[in-house]
């Protein structure tokens with residue numbers, strides 16, 4: 001399940017411009033500052049990958065990265081940027097919505113949740129929208145190393161609260177993985193999880 005090579009393939013402005021082949025892919029989604037770029041860099045162990053300089057909130061593009069010439073990691077526009085996108089209706093970007101609803105090669109969305117803050121409405125709205133539309137989802141909690149946190153709540157407490165809120169809307173709780181791109185926590189588990197989903 002290790003990553004040997006990663007190459008940037010293309011940025012697409014519309015769902016229908018995405019690569020046409022049917023290699024399996026994982027979409028990385030989450031609020032700005034959740035640690036998306038950091039997680040991708042930790043996964044591929046490449047600090048200089050183009051992803052680090054991408055500003056999804058500004059570029060508003062779907063970026064395809066090909067891993068080991070066999071599957072894609074897709075960097076999506078984040079949500080929660082200054083001009084308050086309405087995540088409840090997922091219209092912060094209609095093409096992102098088009099991507100989710102029409103991308104048959106999508107194996108799972110990796111929805112990144114910042115474990116250093118209490119549950120955020122936008123994240124719950126996003127998870128619930130994906131659930132209502134039957135889009136496969138994996139929760140990836142980020143920043144699990146952080147001990148100086150908002151309102152004195154530790155990452156494990158924030159994660160527990162988040163999962164309780166999710167349980168109300170998901171009869172089958174999606175898988176979840178705790179990560180830190182500072183300590184490397186969860187890296188191997190996440191790579192293994194993705195390889196299992198690909199081969200399923």
Ligand code: GTP
Nearest residue numbers: 032033034035036037038078142143146180181182
């Ligand atoms: P945008 O590109 O703005 O959407 O943000 P992003 O989701 O790509 O977040 P990014 O990876 O740039 O990280 C945002 C901030 O969080 C940076 O200051 C990172 O150093 C920090 N950060 C990311 N991951 C972790 C983590 O696992 N632990 C800690 N302590 N900090 C992290």
Ligand code: MG
Nearest residue numbers: 036037054055
């Ligand atoms: Mg980023």
